Amino acid sequence: MRRTPIYYYSSSSALVRTFAENLDRPVLNLADRAVRQSQVDGPWVLLTPSYKTGNPSNDTIPEGVRRFLRDEVNRRAMVGVMGSGNRNFGTHYQLACRQIAARSGRPVLFEFELAGTPEDVAECRQIMADLDAALDRAHASVG
Template sequence: MHSDVIKISDKDIKKPKGKVFVVYFSSISNNTHRFMDKLDVSDARIPYELNQELIVDKEYVLITPTYAGGGGDTKGAVPAQVIKFLNNENNRHLCRGVIASGNTNFGDTFAIAGPIISKKLNVPLLYQFELLGTQNDVESIRKILEDFWGEK
């Protein structure tokens, strides 16, 4: 995990209520979309087109890819579509945690969108995975989400 990950005490974490719900963004490569198909949880996709909008009405965990080129450069790491989605106060308020994907080839900026969003929203960074994720990532994230929501 990146050094910018904030530590949030258990008492400060806002646990979501209701059923597991994920909001995610996937670029035209559809890597995150394919991962979500394997995860098989209730979800909503942030539109790729910036002129389209998604408004949510329930608590969620955000899953986002990272756009950054390594070498410590974090400019543009969080996709513009995710920024637009989170600029909506209601959407931002309902976010309870973040999961990020990335490419380990980019070294210190691997999945850096997660720590950036975690710090900005003061929500926990729940997990980071590479590219399409492995079956182990799918199982780990499913368990993390179930535990986070208190489902068994």
């Protein structure tokens, strides 16, 4: 069964990377130029932090994520969105994840704070395993 890859963005504090690397599946960092300029080969999930910049549009979506989603093939194949945030940001909590989900019509699959807890990692692994199985069934029924 195909393990749905997760494309994530992580800054130098690497909280999201720490979480992603515990998920036991292919994970790719959109902070790497070669990754954000690439094209996916099938369904994938986005994992993004939110970064409030203080600009007037209240934009919190990392530039690497924005760049990757400019590609139509990538946009179409995205099946869900996950977010890492910090509740101290109040109304901006998980804004990037939630805005991308709303604009794309894809579901928010999971949200956690900072690098997550071991329980968050376990829950996310289960969500992704269920998604792999659902995509496998969908593929079988059209194939």
